[in-house]
Amino acid sequence: MATLKEKRTCGQRCEDFRRFVWNPDNGTLMGRTPEKWVYISLYYAAFYAVMTSLFSLAIWVLMYTLDPYAPDYQDRLQSPGVMVWPDSYGEEEVEITYNSSDRASWSKMSTCLHNFLEPYNASTLQEDYDHNCTKGKYFIQNHFTPHTHTKKSCSFPLSLLGPCSGVQDPTFGYNCTMPCVIIKMNRIINFLPSLNSSQEIHVNCTVLDGKDNVKKIKYFPEMGILDKSYFPYYGNLAQSGYQNPLVAVRLDLVGEQWAKLQCRVVADQISYQNVHDPYEGKVIFTIKNLK
Template identity: 70%
Template sequence: MATLKEKRTCGQRCEDFGHFVWNSDNGTFMGRTPVKWVFISLYYVAFYVVMTSLFCLAIYVLLYTLDPYKPDYQDRLQSPGVMVWPDTYGEEDVEINYNTSDKSSWMKMTNILNKFLEPYNDTAQQGCYNHNCTKGQFYIQNTFSAPHHTKWACPFTTSMLGDCSGQEDPTFGYNCSMPCVIIKMNRIINFLPTNSSEPAPHVNCTILEGQGNVDKMEYFPDGGIMDLSYFPYYGKRAQPLYVNPLVAVRFHLVGEKSAKIQCRVVSQQISYENYHDPYEGKVVFFLNAGK
Protein backbone atom coordinates (compact mmCIF):
# COMPACT_ATOMS: atom_id res chain seq x y z
CA MET A 1 0.00 0.00 0.00
CA ALA A 2 1.38 3.35 -1.02
CA THR A 3 2.44 5.57 1.77
CA LEU A 4 0.25 8.63 2.12
CA LYS A 5 2.00 11.90 1.33
CA GLU A 6 2.93 13.72 4.46
CA LYS A 7 0.85 16.82 5.04
CA ARG A 8 3.07 19.90 5.15
CA THR A 9 2.54 22.73 7.57
CA CYS A 10 2.04 26.39 6.61
CA GLY A 11 5.55 27.24 7.78
CA GLN A 12 7.03 24.52 5.59
CA ARG A 13 5.09 25.78 2.57
CA CYS A 14 6.36 29.34 3.16
CA GLU A 15 9.89 27.98 3.46
CA ASP A 16 9.51 26.10 0.17
CA PHE A 17 8.22 29.24 -1.56
CA GLY A 18 11.13 31.30 -0.22
CA HIS A 19 13.51 28.61 -1.43
CA PHE A 20 11.88 28.84 -4.88
CA VAL A 21 12.24 32.62 -4.98
CA TRP A 22 15.89 32.51 -4.04
CA ASN A 23 17.91 29.28 -4.05
CA SER A 24 21.25 30.08 -2.48
CA ASP A 25 22.59 26.60 -3.28
CA ASN A 26 22.15 27.01 -7.06
CA GLY A 27 22.23 30.79 -7.12
CA THR A 28 18.82 30.95 -8.91
CA PHE A 29 16.05 33.49 -8.66
CA MET A 30 12.60 31.98 -9.34
CA GLY A 31 14.20 29.02 -11.09
CA ARG A 32 16.66 30.93 -13.27
CA THR A 33 20.12 32.31 -12.80
CA PRO A 34 20.61 36.07 -13.22
CA VAL A 35 22.36 35.48 -16.56
CA LYS A 36 19.37 33.54 -17.91
CA TRP A 37 17.01 36.28 -16.66
CA VAL A 38 19.05 38.84 -18.60
CA PHE A 39 18.91 36.72 -21.77
CA ILE A 40 15.16 36.08 -21.57
CA SER A 41 14.46 39.76 -20.79
CA LEU A 42 16.49 40.86 -23.81
CA TYR A 43 14.62 38.34 -25.95
CA TYR A 44 11.18 39.68 -24.98
CA VAL A 45 12.31 43.30 -25.28
CA ALA A 46 13.54 42.61 -28.82
CA PHE A 47 10.39 40.63 -29.62
CA TYR A 48 7.99 43.41 -28.58
CA VAL A 49 10.13 46.09 -30.22
CA VAL A 50 9.90 44.21 -33.52
CA MET A 51 6.13 43.63 -33.12
CA THR A 52 5.50 47.27 -32.24
CA SER A 53 7.60 48.41 -35.20
CA LEU A 54 5.69 46.17 -37.60
CA PHE A 55 2.36 47.45 -36.24
CA CYS A 56 3.46 51.10 -36.58
CA LEU A 57 4.73 50.42 -40.10
CA ALA A 58 1.41 48.86 -41.09
CA ILE A 59 -0.54 51.85 -39.72
CA TYR A 60 1.81 54.28 -41.48
CA VAL A 61 1.41 52.51 -44.83
CA LEU A 62 -2.37 52.44 -44.38
CA LEU A 63 -2.59 56.14 -43.56
CA TYR A 64 -0.22 57.00 -46.42
CA THR A 65 -2.58 55.39 -48.93
CA LEU A 66 -5.70 57.14 -47.58
CA ASP A 67 -6.98 60.47 -48.84
CA PRO A 68 -7.71 62.61 -45.75
CA TYR A 69 -10.31 64.60 -47.70
CA LYS A 70 -12.31 61.77 -49.20
CA PRO A 71 -13.19 58.22 -48.07
CA ASP A 72 -11.92 55.44 -50.32
CA TYR A 73 -15.10 53.43 -49.81
CA GLN A 74 -18.58 54.71 -49.07
CA ASP A 75 -21.02 52.20 -47.64
CA ARG A 76 -23.77 54.75 -47.25
CA LEU A 77 -26.78 54.97 -49.54
CA GLN A 78 -26.20 56.49 -52.93
CA SER A 79 -29.34 58.58 -52.48
CA PRO A 80 -29.47 60.95 -49.48
CA GLY A 81 -31.81 60.72 -46.55
CA VAL A 82 -34.15 63.53 -45.59
CA MET A 83 -34.86 64.83 -42.08
CA VAL A 84 -37.33 67.26 -40.54
CA TRP A 85 -37.06 69.68 -37.62
CA PRO A 86 -38.42 69.89 -34.95
CA ASP A 87 -37.16 66.32 -34.69
CA THR A 88 -39.50 65.11 -31.95
CA TYR A 89 -39.78 61.36 -32.33
CA GLY A 90 -42.60 59.16 -31.12
CA GLU A 91 -42.38 55.38 -30.94
CA GLU A 92 -41.65 55.01 -34.66
CA ASP A 93 -42.39 58.28 -36.45
CA VAL A 94 -41.66 61.97 -36.09
CA GLU A 95 -44.56 63.45 -34.14
CA ILE A 96 -44.66 67.24 -33.86
CA ASN A 97 -47.28 67.66 -31.16
CA TYR A 98 -47.90 70.96 -29.42
CA ASN A 99 -50.74 73.01 -27.98
CA THR A 100 -51.18 76.65 -28.96
CA SER A 101 -52.69 77.45 -25.56
CA ASP A 102 -49.76 75.87 -23.65
CA LYS A 103 -46.68 78.11 -23.85
CA SER A 104 -44.29 75.45 -22.55
CA SER A 105 -45.55 73.11 -25.27
CA TRP A 106 -44.89 75.38 -28.24
CA MET A 107 -41.76 76.88 -26.68
CA LYS A 108 -40.24 73.40 -26.78
CA MET A 109 -40.63 73.43 -30.57
CA THR A 110 -39.17 76.92 -30.98
CA ASN A 111 -36.18 76.04 -28.81
CA ILE A 112 -35.44 73.00 -30.97
CA LEU A 113 -35.54 75.13 -34.13
CA ASN A 114 -33.40 77.91 -32.61
CA LYS A 115 -30.74 75.42 -31.57
CA PHE A 116 -30.78 73.75 -34.98
CA LEU A 117 -30.36 77.09 -36.78
CA GLU A 118 -27.40 78.31 -34.69
CA PRO A 119 -24.79 77.40 -37.37
CA TYR A 120 -26.84 79.40 -39.90
CA ASN A 121 -26.67 82.81 -38.22
CA ASP A 122 -24.82 85.66 -39.92
CA THR A 123 -21.86 85.49 -37.52
CA ALA A 124 -21.25 81.79 -38.13
CA GLN A 125 -21.48 82.28 -41.90
CA GLN A 126 -19.11 85.25 -42.18
CA GLY A 127 -16.24 83.03 -43.33
CA CYS A 128 -18.19 82.16 -46.47
CA TYR A 129 -18.48 85.73 -47.74
CA ASN A 130 -14.99 86.04 -49.25
CA HIS A 131 -15.95 84.66 -52.64
CA ASN A 132 -18.82 84.55 -55.12
CA CYS A 133 -21.27 81.70 -55.59
CA THR A 134 -23.20 81.54 -58.83
CA LYS A 135 -26.82 80.66 -58.20
CA GLY A 136 -28.17 77.86 -60.34
CA GLN A 137 -24.74 76.33 -61.05
CA PHE A 138 -22.78 73.58 -59.35
CA TYR A 139 -19.82 74.94 -57.41
CA ILE A 140 -17.11 72.65 -58.74
CA GLN A 141 -13.74 73.18 -57.03
CA ASN A 142 -10.72 71.27 -58.29
CA THR A 143 -8.23 73.06 -56.02
CA PHE A 144 -7.99 73.99 -52.35
CA SER A 145 -8.10 77.77 -52.78
CA ALA A 146 -9.67 78.63 -49.42
CA PRO A 147 -7.54 79.38 -46.32
CA HIS A 148 -5.83 76.50 -44.48
CA HIS A 149 -5.90 74.26 -47.57
CA THR A 150 -9.68 73.97 -47.67
CA LYS A 151 -12.42 74.62 -50.20
CA TRP A 152 -15.03 77.36 -50.20
CA ALA A 153 -18.62 76.83 -49.10
CA CYS A 154 -21.57 78.93 -50.15
CA PRO A 155 -23.31 80.70 -47.25
CA PHE A 156 -26.81 79.84 -46.15
CA THR A 157 -28.30 82.12 -43.52
CA THR A 158 -31.51 82.00 -41.55
CA SER A 159 -32.80 85.07 -43.39
CA MET A 160 -33.09 82.92 -46.51
CA LEU A 161 -35.92 81.06 -44.79
CA GLY A 162 -38.17 84.12 -45.00
CA ASP A 163 -41.15 84.07 -42.69
CA CYS A 164 -39.85 80.83 -41.14
CA SER A 165 -36.44 82.28 -40.23
CA GLY A 166 -37.46 83.10 -36.67
CA GLN A 167 -36.34 86.72 -37.11
CA GLU A 168 -39.72 88.41 -37.52
CA ASP A 169 -41.65 85.68 -35.71
CA PRO A 170 -39.42 84.11 -33.01
CA THR A 171 -42.10 81.50 -32.30
CA PHE A 172 -41.90 80.06 -35.86
CA GLY A 173 -45.70 80.09 -35.89
CA TYR A 174 -46.05 77.61 -33.02
CA ASN A 175 -48.01 80.04 -30.86
CA CYS A 176 -50.80 79.79 -33.43
CA SER A 177 -51.89 77.42 -36.18
CA MET A 178 -49.21 78.30 -38.73
CA PRO A 179 -46.21 76.17 -37.67
CA CYS A 180 -42.98 76.03 -39.66
CA VAL A 181 -40.95 72.88 -40.19
CA ILE A 182 -37.47 72.73 -41.70
CA ILE A 183 -36.45 70.09 -44.22
CA LYS A 184 -32.80 69.09 -44.58
CA MET A 185 -31.22 66.66 -47.04
CA ASN A 186 -28.29 64.68 -45.66
CA ARG A 187 -24.81 65.04 -47.12
CA ILE A 188 -23.12 62.66 -49.53
CA ILE A 189 -19.61 63.49 -50.69
CA ASN A 190 -19.41 64.48 -54.38
CA PHE A 191 -23.14 63.87 -54.83
CA LEU A 192 -24.84 65.88 -57.59
CA PRO A 193 -28.64 65.89 -57.15
CA THR A 194 -29.33 66.63 -60.83
CA ASN A 195 -27.60 66.50 -64.17
CA SER A 196 -26.83 69.60 -66.21
CA SER A 197 -30.15 69.55 -68.07
CA GLU A 198 -32.46 69.17 -65.06
CA PRO A 199 -33.79 71.84 -62.71
CA ALA A 200 -32.53 72.16 -59.15
CA PRO A 201 -34.00 69.81 -56.53
CA HIS A 202 -36.96 71.14 -54.61
CA VAL A 203 -39.08 70.08 -51.67
CA ASN A 204 -42.66 69.05 -52.25
CA CYS A 205 -44.97 68.18 -49.37
CA THR A 206 -48.17 66.17 -49.69
CA ILE A 207 -50.87 65.51 -47.12
CA LEU A 208 -51.28 61.77 -46.56
CA GLU A 209 -53.98 62.05 -43.90
CA GLY A 210 -56.12 64.98 -42.81
CA GLN A 211 -56.20 66.80 -46.15
CA GLY A 212 -59.04 69.01 -44.95
CA ASN A 213 -57.00 70.21 -41.99
CA VAL A 214 -54.31 71.96 -44.05
CA ASP A 215 -55.56 75.09 -45.80
CA LYS A 216 -52.28 76.18 -47.38
CA MET A 217 -48.54 75.42 -47.53
CA GLU A 218 -45.78 77.97 -48.10
CA TYR A 219 -42.16 77.20 -49.03
CA PHE A 220 -39.05 79.21 -48.14
CA PRO A 221 -36.93 79.87 -50.17
CA ASP A 222 -39.51 80.34 -52.92
CA GLY A 223 -40.52 77.10 -54.55
CA GLY A 224 -38.72 75.06 -51.90
CA ILE A 225 -35.59 75.03 -54.08
CA MET A 226 -32.21 73.76 -52.88
CA ASP A 227 -29.88 75.79 -55.05
CA LEU A 228 -27.25 73.93 -57.09
CA SER A 229 -24.44 76.15 -55.76
CA TYR A 230 -24.43 74.10 -52.53
CA PHE A 231 -23.38 71.00 -54.45
CA PRO A 232 -21.18 69.03 -54.54
CA TYR A 233 -20.17 68.59 -50.91
CA TYR A 234 -16.47 67.75 -50.53
CA GLY A 235 -16.35 66.53 -46.94
CA LYS A 236 -16.04 68.05 -43.48
CA ARG A 237 -12.26 68.48 -43.63
CA ALA A 238 -12.29 70.03 -47.08
CA GLN A 239 -15.27 72.30 -46.30
CA PRO A 240 -15.33 73.01 -42.56
CA LEU A 241 -17.73 75.95 -43.05
CA TYR A 242 -20.24 74.04 -45.15
CA VAL A 243 -23.87 73.97 -44.02
CA ASN A 244 -26.70 72.10 -45.69
CA PRO A 245 -29.18 74.10 -47.74
CA LEU A 246 -32.55 74.12 -46.03
CA VAL A 247 -36.17 74.47 -47.02
CA ALA A 248 -38.79 75.70 -44.56
CA VAL A 249 -42.45 74.84 -44.99
CA ARG A 250 -45.22 76.73 -43.21
CA PHE A 251 -48.55 74.98 -42.80
CA HIS A 252 -51.84 76.78 -42.26
CA LEU A 253 -53.80 74.39 -40.09
CA VAL A 254 -57.59 74.48 -39.82
CA GLY A 255 -60.32 72.19 -38.54
CA GLU A 256 -58.86 69.54 -36.26
CA LYS A 257 -55.38 71.02 -36.88
CA SER A 258 -53.68 67.68 -37.38
CA ALA A 259 -52.29 65.89 -40.42
CA LYS A 260 -49.88 63.22 -41.59
CA ILE A 261 -47.46 64.79 -44.06
CA GLN A 262 -44.80 63.56 -46.45
CA CYS A 263 -42.10 65.94 -47.66
CA ARG A 264 -39.98 64.72 -50.54
CA VAL A 265 -36.90 66.18 -52.23
CA VAL A 266 -37.84 65.98 -55.89
CA SER A 267 -35.04 65.15 -58.34
CA GLN A 268 -34.33 62.48 -60.93
CA GLN A 269 -31.14 61.54 -59.05
CA ILE A 270 -32.85 61.08 -55.67
CA SER A 271 -34.86 57.94 -55.07
CA TYR A 272 -37.63 57.83 -52.49
CA GLU A 273 -39.20 54.37 -52.77
CA ASN A 274 -36.65 52.40 -50.75
CA TYR A 275 -38.67 49.97 -48.63
CA HIS A 276 -35.71 49.32 -46.33
CA ASP A 277 -35.04 52.99 -45.61
CA PRO A 278 -38.18 55.10 -45.20
CA TYR A 279 -36.09 58.29 -44.87
CA GLU A 280 -34.32 57.99 -48.22
CA GLY A 281 -35.39 60.93 -50.35
CA LYS A 282 -38.36 61.77 -48.15
CA VAL A 283 -39.58 62.16 -44.60
CA VAL A 284 -42.99 61.45 -43.12
CA PHE A 285 -44.18 63.15 -39.96
CA PHE A 286 -47.31 63.92 -37.96
CA LEU A 287 -48.26 67.53 -37.21
CA ASN A 288 -50.76 68.18 -34.44
CA ALA A 289 -51.46 71.66 -33.09
CA GLY A 290 -53.94 70.56 -30.45
CA LYS A 291 -57.16 72.39 -29.78
Protein backbone atom coordinates in the same frame (compact mmCIF):
# COMPACT_ATOMS: atom_id res chain seq x y z
CA MET B 1 -1.90 1.58 3.86
CA ALA B 2 -0.52 4.66 2.17
CA THR B 3 1.43 6.86 4.46
CA LEU B 4 0.04 10.27 5.21
CA LYS B 5 1.82 13.22 3.60
CA GLU B 6 4.01 14.96 6.11
CA LYS B 7 2.68 18.37 7.06
CA ARG B 8 5.27 21.09 6.45
CA THR B 9 5.77 23.94 8.85
CA CYS B 10 5.63 27.62 7.90
CA GLY B 11 9.38 27.90 8.30
CA GLN B 12 9.95 25.02 5.90
CA ARG B 13 7.67 26.62 3.30
CA CYS B 14 9.57 29.91 3.60
CA GLU B 15 12.84 28.04 3.18
CA ASP B 16 11.52 26.34 0.01
CA PHE B 17 10.49 29.69 -1.41
CA ARG B 18 13.86 31.21 -0.58
CA ARG B 19 15.65 28.37 -2.34
CA PHE B 20 13.34 28.84 -5.34
CA VAL B 21 14.27 32.52 -5.59
CA TRP B 22 17.98 31.75 -5.23
CA ASN B 23 19.41 28.26 -5.09
CA PRO B 24 23.10 28.48 -4.11
CA ASP B 25 23.66 24.80 -4.87
CA ASN B 26 22.70 25.13 -8.57
CA GLY B 27 23.33 28.86 -8.89
CA THR B 28 19.78 29.40 -10.27
CA LEU B 29 17.53 32.42 -9.91
CA MET B 30 13.85 31.38 -9.94
CA GLY B 31 14.69 28.15 -11.72
CA ARG B 32 17.14 29.54 -14.29
CA THR B 33 20.78 30.43 -14.29
CA PRO B 34 21.69 34.09 -14.85
CA GLU B 35 23.02 33.16 -18.29
CA LYS B 36 19.66 31.68 -19.32
CA TRP B 37 17.84 34.73 -17.96
CA VAL B 38 19.99 36.93 -20.22
CA TYR B 39 19.18 34.76 -23.26
CA ILE B 40 15.45 34.69 -22.61
CA SER B 41 15.34 38.46 -21.91
CA LEU B 42 17.12 39.16 -25.18
CA TYR B 43 14.71 36.84 -27.02
CA TYR B 44 11.58 38.56 -25.70
CA ALA B 45 13.08 42.01 -26.21
CA ALA B 46 13.78 41.17 -29.85
CA PHE B 47 10.35 39.51 -30.25
CA TYR B 48 8.39 42.50 -28.93
CA ALA B 49 10.58 44.95 -30.84
CA VAL B 50 9.75 43.14 -34.09
CA MET B 51 6.02 42.94 -33.23
CA THR B 52 5.95 46.64 -32.32
CA SER B 53 7.73 47.53 -35.55
CA LEU B 54 5.28 45.48 -37.66
CA PHE B 55 2.29 47.04 -35.89
CA SER B 56 3.70 50.55 -36.34
CA LEU B 57 4.41 49.85 -40.01
CA ALA B 58 0.85 48.59 -40.55
CA ILE B 59 -0.63 51.72 -38.92
CA TRP B 60 1.68 53.98 -40.95
CA VAL B 61 0.72 52.30 -44.23
CA LEU B 62 -2.99 52.54 -43.31
CA MET B 63 -2.78 56.24 -42.42
CA TYR B 64 -0.65 56.97 -45.50
CA THR B 65 -3.24 55.45 -47.84
CA LEU B 66 -6.31 57.04 -46.18
CA ASP B 67 -7.67 60.34 -47.44
CA PRO B 68 -8.45 62.51 -44.38
CA TYR B 69 -10.93 64.56 -46.43
CA ALA B 70 -13.17 61.78 -47.74
CA PRO B 71 -13.92 58.13 -46.92
CA ASP B 72 -12.63 55.53 -49.35
CA TYR B 73 -15.96 53.73 -49.53
CA GLN B 74 -19.44 55.30 -49.52
CA ASP B 75 -21.39 52.40 -50.99
CA ARG B 76 -23.88 52.39 -48.10
CA LEU B 77 -25.00 55.96 -48.85
CA GLN B 78 -26.75 55.83 -52.22
CA SER B 79 -29.09 58.72 -51.41
CA PRO B 80 -29.10 61.23 -48.55
CA GLY B 81 -31.54 61.07 -45.70
CA VAL B 82 -34.08 63.84 -45.15
CA MET B 83 -35.04 65.24 -41.75
CA VAL B 84 -37.70 67.62 -40.46
CA TRP B 85 -37.67 70.15 -37.62
CA PRO B 86 -39.09 70.49 -34.99
CA ASP B 87 -37.57 67.05 -34.45
CA SER B 88 -40.33 65.32 -32.49
CA TYR B 89 -39.27 61.81 -33.41
CA GLY B 90 -41.29 58.98 -31.90
CA GLU B 91 -40.51 55.28 -31.95
CA GLU B 92 -41.92 54.72 -35.43
CA GLU B 93 -42.79 58.09 -36.96
CA VAL B 94 -42.43 61.83 -36.60
CA GLU B 95 -45.29 63.49 -34.72
CA ILE B 96 -45.30 67.27 -34.34
CA THR B 97 -48.04 67.90 -31.82
CA TYR B 98 -48.68 71.28 -30.23
CA ASN B 99 -51.45 73.44 -28.81
CA SER B 100 -51.67 76.94 -30.25
CA SER B 101 -53.67 78.04 -27.18
CA ASP B 102 -51.02 76.84 -24.73
CA ARG B 103 -47.93 79.04 -24.61
CA ALA B 104 -45.78 76.32 -23.04
CA SER B 105 -46.75 73.93 -25.83
CA TRP B 106 -46.02 76.16 -28.83
CA SER B 107 -42.97 77.70 -27.12
CA LYS B 108 -41.39 74.23 -27.05
CA MET B 109 -41.69 74.05 -30.84
CA SER B 110 -40.41 77.56 -31.49
CA THR B 111 -37.48 77.08 -29.11
CA CYS B 112 -36.52 73.90 -30.95
CA LEU B 113 -36.48 75.78 -34.28
CA HIS B 114 -34.53 78.73 -32.84
CA ASN B 115 -31.87 76.34 -31.51
CA PHE B 116 -31.68 74.56 -34.85
CA LEU B 117 -31.26 77.81 -36.79
CA GLU B 118 -28.72 79.35 -34.40
CA PRO B 119 -25.68 78.32 -36.55
CA TYR B 120 -27.32 80.15 -39.48
CA ASN B 121 -27.45 83.44 -37.61
CA ALA B 122 -25.90 86.23 -39.68
CA SER B 123 -23.83 87.38 -36.70
CA THR B 124 -21.97 84.05 -36.62
CA LEU B 125 -18.62 84.68 -38.30
CA GLN B 126 -17.43 82.02 -40.71
CA GLU B 127 -14.13 82.87 -42.40
CA ASP B 128 -14.38 80.21 -45.09
CA TYR B 129 -17.64 81.48 -46.60
CA ASP B 130 -17.63 82.47 -50.25
CA HIS B 131 -20.32 85.11 -50.67
CA ASN B 132 -19.86 85.27 -54.44
CA CYS B 133 -21.30 81.85 -55.17
CA THR B 134 -22.95 81.52 -58.57
CA LYS B 135 -26.58 80.59 -58.03
CA GLY B 136 -27.85 77.68 -60.06
CA LYS B 137 -24.40 76.15 -60.60
CA TYR B 138 -22.52 73.52 -58.66
CA PHE B 139 -19.66 74.98 -56.64
CA ILE B 140 -16.96 72.61 -57.91
CA GLN B 141 -13.59 73.13 -56.20
CA ASN B 142 -10.79 70.97 -57.53
CA HIS B 143 -8.11 72.64 -55.43
CA PHE B 144 -7.72 73.63 -51.80
CA THR B 145 -7.26 77.19 -50.59
CA PRO B 146 -3.53 77.83 -50.12
CA HIS B 147 -2.09 77.82 -46.59
CA THR B 148 -5.34 76.76 -44.88
CA HIS B 149 -5.86 73.69 -47.10
CA THR B 150 -9.63 74.17 -46.94
CA LYS B 151 -12.41 74.88 -49.39
CA LYS B 152 -14.97 77.66 -49.55
CA SER B 153 -18.61 77.32 -48.56
CA CYS B 154 -21.67 79.21 -49.67
CA SER B 155 -23.50 80.94 -46.86
CA PHE B 156 -27.19 80.32 -46.29
CA PRO B 157 -28.84 83.52 -45.03
CA LEU B 158 -31.88 83.11 -42.83
CA SER B 159 -33.72 85.66 -44.95
CA LEU B 160 -34.24 82.90 -47.54
CA LEU B 161 -36.67 81.27 -45.12
CA GLY B 162 -38.94 84.32 -45.17
CA PRO B 163 -41.55 84.31 -42.36
CA CYS B 164 -40.21 80.93 -41.21
CA SER B 165 -36.79 82.35 -40.35
CA GLY B 166 -37.82 83.23 -36.80
CA VAL B 167 -36.85 86.86 -37.33
CA GLN B 168 -40.19 88.44 -38.24
CA ASP B 169 -42.20 85.82 -36.37
CA PRO B 170 -40.32 84.31 -33.39
CA THR B 171 -43.17 81.84 -32.85
CA PHE B 172 -42.80 80.28 -36.33
CA GLY B 173 -46.59 80.31 -36.58
CA TYR B 174 -47.11 77.83 -33.74
CA ASN B 175 -49.22 80.30 -31.78
CA CYS B 176 -51.79 80.19 -34.60
CA THR B 177 -52.83 77.86 -37.42
CA MET B 178 -49.89 78.51 -39.78
CA PRO B 179 -46.94 76.50 -38.38
CA CYS B 180 -43.58 76.21 -40.12
CA VAL B 181 -41.50 73.08 -40.50
CA ILE B 182 -37.96 73.03 -41.84
CA ILE B 183 -36.67 70.35 -44.18
CA LYS B 184 -32.98 69.47 -44.29
CA MET B 185 -31.16 67.01 -46.53
CA ASN B 186 -28.27 65.18 -44.88
CA ARG B 187 -24.74 65.52 -46.20
CA ILE B 188 -22.89 63.08 -48.44
CA ILE B 189 -19.33 63.95 -49.44
CA ASN B 190 -18.89 64.78 -53.15
CA PHE B 191 -22.56 64.02 -53.84
CA LEU B 192 -24.33 65.80 -56.72
CA PRO B 193 -28.12 65.51 -56.34
CA SER B 194 -28.78 65.92 -60.07
CA LEU B 195 -26.79 65.29 -63.23
CA ASN B 196 -29.39 67.15 -65.27
CA SER B 197 -28.17 70.72 -65.71
CA SER B 198 -31.70 71.98 -66.31
CA GLN B 199 -33.30 70.31 -63.27
CA GLU B 200 -33.87 72.33 -60.13
CA ILE B 201 -33.30 70.45 -56.86
CA HIS B 202 -36.38 71.16 -54.79
CA VAL B 203 -38.55 69.94 -51.93
CA ASN B 204 -42.07 68.82 -52.67
CA CYS B 205 -44.61 68.06 -49.94
CA THR B 206 -47.78 66.08 -50.47
CA VAL B 207 -50.60 65.45 -48.02
CA LEU B 208 -51.03 61.72 -47.42
CA ASP B 209 -53.91 62.00 -44.97
CA GLY B 210 -56.11 64.87 -43.85
CA LYS B 211 -56.12 66.74 -47.17
CA ASP B 212 -59.20 68.75 -46.20
CA ASN B 213 -57.30 70.12 -43.21
CA VAL B 214 -54.54 71.78 -45.26
CA LYS B 215 -55.67 74.89 -47.09
CA LYS B 216 -52.29 75.90 -48.48
CA ILE B 217 -48.62 74.84 -48.52
CA LYS B 218 -46.01 77.51 -49.09
CA TYR B 219 -42.27 77.05 -49.54
CA PHE B 220 -39.31 79.23 -48.61
CA PRO B 221 -37.13 79.74 -50.63
CA GLU B 222 -39.58 80.09 -53.49
CA MET B 223 -40.69 76.72 -54.94
CA GLY B 224 -38.68 74.91 -52.24
CA ILE B 225 -35.45 75.12 -54.23
CA LEU B 226 -32.17 73.81 -52.80
CA ASP B 227 -29.71 75.82 -54.82
CA LYS B 228 -26.95 73.89 -56.57
CA SER B 229 -24.28 76.27 -55.30
CA TYR B 230 -24.37 74.43 -51.94
CA PHE B 231 -23.18 71.22 -53.60
CA PRO B 232 -20.98 69.27 -53.51
CA TYR B 233 -20.08 68.98 -49.86
CA TYR B 234 -16.37 68.23 -49.34
CA GLY B 235 -16.39 67.09 -45.71
CA ASN B 236 -16.07 68.74 -42.33
CA LEU B 237 -12.27 68.96 -42.47
CA ALA B 238 -12.34 70.86 -45.75
CA GLN B 239 -15.50 72.87 -45.01
CA SER B 240 -15.80 73.25 -41.26
CA GLY B 241 -18.24 76.14 -41.67
CA TYR B 242 -20.49 74.44 -44.21
CA GLN B 243 -24.21 75.14 -43.82
CA ASN B 244 -26.83 72.80 -45.20
CA PRO B 245 -29.33 74.50 -47.48
CA LEU B 246 -32.79 74.46 -45.94
CA VAL B 247 -36.36 74.65 -47.11
CA ALA B 248 -39.10 75.98 -44.84
CA VAL B 249 -42.63 74.75 -45.39
CA ARG B 250 -45.49 76.83 -44.03
CA LEU B 251 -48.82 75.05 -43.61
CA ASP B 252 -52.21 76.72 -43.41
CA LEU B 253 -54.19 74.33 -41.22
CA VAL B 254 -58.00 74.41 -41.22
CA GLY B 255 -60.82 72.17 -40.06
CA GLU B 256 -59.52 69.57 -37.62
CA GLN B 257 -56.03 71.07 -38.02
CA TRP B 258 -54.03 67.90 -38.48
CA ALA B 259 -52.42 66.23 -41.46
CA LYS B 260 -49.93 63.56 -42.42
CA LEU B 261 -47.42 64.75 -45.02
CA GLN B 262 -44.54 63.45 -47.05
CA CYS B 263 -41.79 65.88 -48.00
CA ARG B 264 -39.17 64.61 -50.42
CA VAL B 265 -36.21 66.09 -52.22
CA VAL B 266 -36.80 65.86 -55.96
CA ALA B 267 -33.66 65.19 -58.03
CA ASP B 268 -32.66 62.48 -60.48
CA GLN B 269 -29.90 61.11 -58.23
CA ILE B 270 -32.06 60.90 -55.10
CA SER B 271 -34.27 57.86 -54.55
CA TYR B 272 -37.14 57.84 -52.10
CA GLN B 273 -38.80 54.41 -52.45
CA ASN B 274 -36.42 52.37 -50.30
CA VAL B 275 -38.69 50.34 -47.99
CA HIS B 276 -35.73 49.53 -45.74
CA ASP B 277 -34.89 53.19 -45.07
CA PRO B 278 -37.98 55.38 -44.52
CA TYR B 279 -35.87 58.56 -44.39
CA GLU B 280 -33.96 58.08 -47.64
CA GLY B 281 -34.82 60.97 -49.92
CA LYS B 282 -37.95 61.83 -47.97
CA VAL B 283 -39.48 62.30 -44.55
CA ILE B 284 -43.04 61.48 -43.47
CA PHE B 285 -44.49 63.29 -40.49
CA THR B 286 -47.77 64.15 -38.81
CA ILE B 287 -48.55 67.65 -37.59
CA LYS B 288 -51.46 68.32 -35.26
CA ASN B 289 -52.77 71.37 -33.47
CA LEU B 290 -54.63 70.29 -30.34
CA LYS B 291 -56.04 73.85 -29.97
